[in-house]
Amino acid sequence: MPSQANALVLCGYGLNCDHETAYALRLAGARAARVHINALIGGQVKLDEFQILVFVGGFSWGDDHGAGVVQAVRLKTHVGEQLLAFVKRGHLIMGICNGFQTLVNLGLLPGFDGDYQDRKLALIYNDSGNFRDDWVHLKVNTASPCVFTRGLEQVEYPVRHGEGKFYADAASIERLVAGNQIALQYARADGRCADQTFPYNPNGSVKDIAGICDPTGRIFGLMPHPEAYNHWTNHPQWTRRKQQQKRQGISMTEKMTPGTRIFKNAVEFIETAM
Secondary structure (H helix, E strand, O other), rough: OOOOEEEEEEEOOOOOHHHHHHHHEEEEEEEEEEEEEEHHHHHHOOOOOOOOOEEOOOHHHHOOOOOOHHHHHHHHHHHHHHHHHHHOOOOOEEOOHHHHHOOOOOOOOOHHHEEOOOOOEEEOOOOOOOEEEEEEEEEOOOOOOOOOOOOOOOOEEEEEEEEEEOOHHHHHHHHHHHOOOEEEEEEEEOOOOOOOOOOOOOOOHHHHHEEEEEEOOOEEEOOHHHHOOOOHHHHHHHHHHHHHHHOOOOOOOOOOOOHHHHHHHHHHHHHHHO
């Protein structure tokens, strides 16, 4: 029997998706602990006790000075070396929405040439000028090294953000494409990319980018919320789908949701490595 993966879910100061994220991790088989950022900074909780670190969604520090900026500065100042050591040990890091913004500000993504300290990308205000709260279709890059998206091809998750537009210079975009680091793209219902068409691409992201990983596939950031799809009834069309599958002799509860599958992939990776 493999050892259980230990996951740290950061919480505090405006973050608001920690309970759902910890719940999804437990469904996936992890031992998940919600840890306040001050406990990590103060040393009451040690990062080396965990193999999975998740930066959750919300509005850390009210998104003052930009989404994820203050959280990134505090973490880099106080536990920056611990984060780099965590990466060096081959552990997994995931950033969801505000967490993705934090990973980019920390420099943990994109991880070009093993550089996990310098910021090279940005997540900026949506082209619509509005906060978007909706469900989106996503195309998974099956050639990506991303640990978290293994076995997935097309999924739906909710988005809820005002600063979700992925932006970078042309050279960085080319490197992301060449390295298959673009793990998720906004798409239409038939699986075709959104081609930056609203509302399929809800924020105007370059190349319809919804999520990227580092070259190893062990650090992953995405704007949509997989933790918010931890049960089939989370989907707005679950009643219709339940009847459709019932007529086909299928029970929608037999399988794990595509949201929980993201976390299950992480747990299985860690348990295999133990």
